[in-house]
Amino acid sequence: MTDHPSSSSSSSSVPPRPAADHGLLDPALPASAVTAQTSDAAIVAGLLEVEAAWTQTLAEAGVVSADEARAVRAAADRLAGSVDLDELARAATAGGNALIPLLKRLRAELPAGFTAVHVGATSQDIVDTMLMRMAVQATGTVVADLRAAATALATLAVEHRSTPMVARSLAQHSLPITFGLRAANWLDGLAQAADRLAAAAAALPIQWGGAAGTLAALDGALASARADGRLPDDGSGPDAFALTSALASRLGLQDPPGPWDTTRLPVTQVAAALADAVAACGRIANDVLLSSRVEIGELAEPTAPGRGGSSAMPHKQNPVLSVLVHSLALSAPGTLAQVYTAAGAANEDRPDGAWHAEWPALRRLLRDAGAAAALTREVAEGLRVRPERMRANLDRTGPVLVSERLMSALAPRIDEERGEPGAGRAAIQAAVDAHLAGTGDFRAALRQAAPAAVSDAELDRLCDPGGYVGLAEQVVDRILAAHGLDGAAEKTDD
Structure with missing residues (x-):
């Protein structure tokens, strides 16, 4: 019996496979810039942007220093262009989301003992906020x-x-x-x-609730800042909600009343x-x-x-x-x-x-x-x-297309001519049926049924499909006006 190599036996000699494909089975996607705006690289950049923006917000409120905010910004910028996406994707399995290993790499770019990053936040705060910002773009x-x-x-x-x-x-x-x-x-x-x-x-909000939606960690961080003198202890400094509101404004998102x-x-x-x-x-x-x-x-x-x-x-x-x-x-x-x-x-x-x-x-x-x-x-x-x-194509069906008009405009005149209610509708329906069955000339049948007072020219007008478009032109005008596009008429005239 011949042994066949299994995937498990050969995995040690095969380099790790890329975590993402190039879209060969999605030929529509390269047509739009959205594909790049939602790429894994864009997601990494977006996560780092939220972290840096949050630290900057804290710095402007005095919770952390301006130097710390600059350090986070510089580290985020360095990391955004250098992170190994395949390796990051594999590392994300351990924590269930990509932010956890990314945050570890961000902290590695900062001095030992640096604490002014991810203050009072949890993974869902950063990931949801990044996704909403990405969706806006x-x-x-x-x-x-x-x-x-x-x-x-x-x-x-x-x-x-x-x-x-x-x-x-x-x-x-x-x-x-x-x-x-x-x-x-x-x-x-x-x-x-x-x-x-x-x-x-326009209605998309930031997400900020901490580990269980109570903002407890952020509230605790502010208490520590008041205790060590970074913030005034008289209650005049910012509270957690003022900070999250400032972050929302910075990122171009809405400030919700609470986490979602x-x-x-x-x-x-x-x-x-x-x-x-x-x-x-x-x-x-x-x-x-x-x-x-x-x-x-x-x-x-x-x-x-x-x-x-x-x-x-x-x-x-x-x-x-x-x-x-x-x-x-x-x-x-x-x-x-x-x-x-x-x-x-x-x-x-x-x-x-x-x-x-x-x-x-x-x-x-x-x-x-x-x-x-x-x-x-x-x-x-x-x-x-x-x-x-x-x-x-309109002429392929021909005058039969306007049978609706003939029923309303010609049938009553046939009734009046014959003195028999319903005779006109019956005559027109018979002409339609014969035409559809291929056993009669629709125009000739109408001429025979119509009163002599209906001239050939009038009958031709009634039978012309191109002359029975109802209020189509007015509907066009109304739709254009409703969307502020009625100016297209002027451009066409030019």
């Missing part, structure tokens, strides 16, 4: 791309305000609309998602807004995918060298931008469910595992939203619109 990128995409769509909406096309409901031709309305509806979703995401990010270690609404709210943004982008991608099919041909993605080609079929031009956005829209709901599951599993005063399950899910949503917004922006800014194909 990343969502800023997402919102900017969403709004840029909406602006590009506003230009399309104005340009094609009156361009007729066929609406599809339940995947079938329904009524005529305009492409301007389709584009305006797209931008409405993006603009609403951007507004909601911006509001959620197991009340995870800040996270679920921003996560839901991120998922909304991905969904708004996904809806556009779905429409572009369908409309770019050869047999439809109404839209085409912007082209770029090397993009969209097929290794086996040179004739293909794949809509890869929308394909990638579609993939993100499929995965984001499951990731959001993980965030909510973690929030609902938090217990007592510090969560045991639910908190840890939340981190990768939040980062994934930030990255998915970042990629979806960036790719959608590229699609919107370079989308190729083909009005002639829209008209051709």
Whole structure:
């Protein structure tokens, strides 16, 4: 019997594997700066920034010295660019989070016996605060791309305000609309998602509660500072809440009334807004995918060298931008469910595992939203619109598309002519049925049923799908105005 080497027997001779990959199975993610803003290197820098900012806050209040704050800042800056991320990730297993080994390395950069770092804090204070600060930065990128995409769509909406096309409901031709309305509806979703995401990010707070949410260690540190004369002992110096408020201001976050270690609404709210943004982008991608099919041909993605080609079929031009956005829209709901599951599993005063399950899910949503917004922006800014194909597809169904209008405008006149209530609707329905069955000429059947007073020109007008778009143009105007994008009309005119 031949012995096969096992992973355990060979592990001693194999170098430790990297703790992170390069995203080869996530081809959408490099499209956005959010991927770098949420990288492991960015996380390390963010954790160190919170520690340094906290020491600076304490120094400004007199709790520690300015020299100590400068020492922490210098050590944090040195460490941010030199830490071995693979080694740090492996070391994080021992304590359950990366801050514990990172803090050990930070202290090693400081003089022996140095105590003015991580004062009154616990790991969750630093990690949660870092994540909220990272979310603010990343969502800023997402919102900017969403709004840029909406602006590009506003230009399309104005340009094609009156361009007729066929609406599809339940995947079938329904009524005529305009492409301007389709584009305006797209931008409405993006603009609403951007507004909601911006509001959620603006509400993100710092976390500061100490080991069990009581701020006991920080309160004790302040008592020691008063006892040894670093702070006045008459009560005029800062209290713990004043310090955490100052930290929030320094980091650009909100100051909550208390810690939220197991009340995870800040996270679920921003996560839901991120998922909304991905969904708004996904809806556009779905429409572009369908409309770019050869047999439809109404839209085409912007082209770029090397993009969209097929290794086996040179004739293909794949809509890869929308394909990638579609993939993100499929995965984001499951990731959001993980965030909510973690929030609902938090217990007592510090969560045991639910908190840890939340981190990768939040980062994934930030990255998915970042990629979806960036790719959608590229699609919107370079989308190729083909009005002639829209008209051709509209004419494929032809006058039958306006049977709704014929029922309201022509049927009563047939009733009046024949003196028989319901005769008009029956005649038009019979013409529709014959047309759909391929056994009759719809226009000829209408001419036969219509009163002589209805001229051929009037009948042609009633049967023209392009002339039955309702208030589509006005809806376009209202949507643009609602989002402050009605100025797109002036730019288009120029």
